[in-house]
Amino acid sequence: MTLAAAAPQGFLSPTGVEVAFVLVGLVTFAAAIVTVTTKQLVHAALWLVVALGGLAAEYLLLTAEFVAWVQVLIYVGSVVVLLLFGLMLTKAPIGRSPDADSGNRWAALTVAVAAAATLVWVVVDAFRTQWIDLDAPQGTTSVTGAMLFQHWVLPFEALSVLLLAALVGAIVLSRKSEEPSDERVRDAKAHARDDAEAAADKEQR
Amino acid sequence: MHLAYPAVLAVLLFCTGLYGVLARRNAILVLMSVELMLNAVNLNLVAFDVWLRDTLHAGQALTLFTIAIAAAEIGIGLSIVLMVYRNRGTSDVDRLRDTAESPGPAGPDDAAPDGAADATHPDATAAAQKAEATA
Incomplete structure (x- = not known):
């Protein structure tokens, strides 16, 4: 963590873990770029x-095993499926949609590039001499479970309440427009009954 | 491993998500970009937790909490987007301008007649018509 501890590692002699991290990072970054531009x-x-998924591989390389599998389960397993359902329920076009990008994309690009340049400069300048020691795994499932249920029990339980509240909120938001459609169905039935009565009156006459 | 690698990757992913939030028009694509930004923060948390060798493992615990909160956020966000789509017929964030201030000299406090206010917002008029048609 200090300069003396960092001395034996060389900047220009990357280890295998570093090479793998950079390669997976390039794939992840390229996929992210395609995600926001396609x-x-x-x-x-x-x-x-x-x-x-690339980020999950990065967590594995950082020896945070449990976080990696949670990432795969929750993000790749459920969040992306939810997003796909959302895209289909809003009748997203399957082919190319020319209006996917807004008119202010050049301003957005300027802001993003400026922020990236500033943050990369600051981060590299700050952590130039710091090294992560990956010899001892830091996030095995037993360690994470013990840590989570010894020191973080209260936030964990509060989080379960938050998830319940979010679930109920999502159901309420989705149900809200059911009532008008019920009324519409009822109105339609009433109209049909009126029409039938009118037709019966005509026939009687 | 050099600490700058995960930090720089997190910065790049965050700025990619920032670009997506600012440049995309579809609300669900904006949500995807928000997910990218959250994941960049998670990578930072894990990397610094492993670097600091925290005995409480605060970084990994916060990463797990962030993932759970992101799942809740995506559920609520998608239901809001679906409700907006059902009411307005569009999930285009550029067209949802009902609460925007009118650009003309007439401020939002001026009691302008509805016709004049609608004439300055053709998109809002179309959205309102769609809302009336779908309601």
């Missing part, structure tokens, strides 16, 4: 799978 909406969700 004009085909469904392809964006599928490239998001590549980006999130």
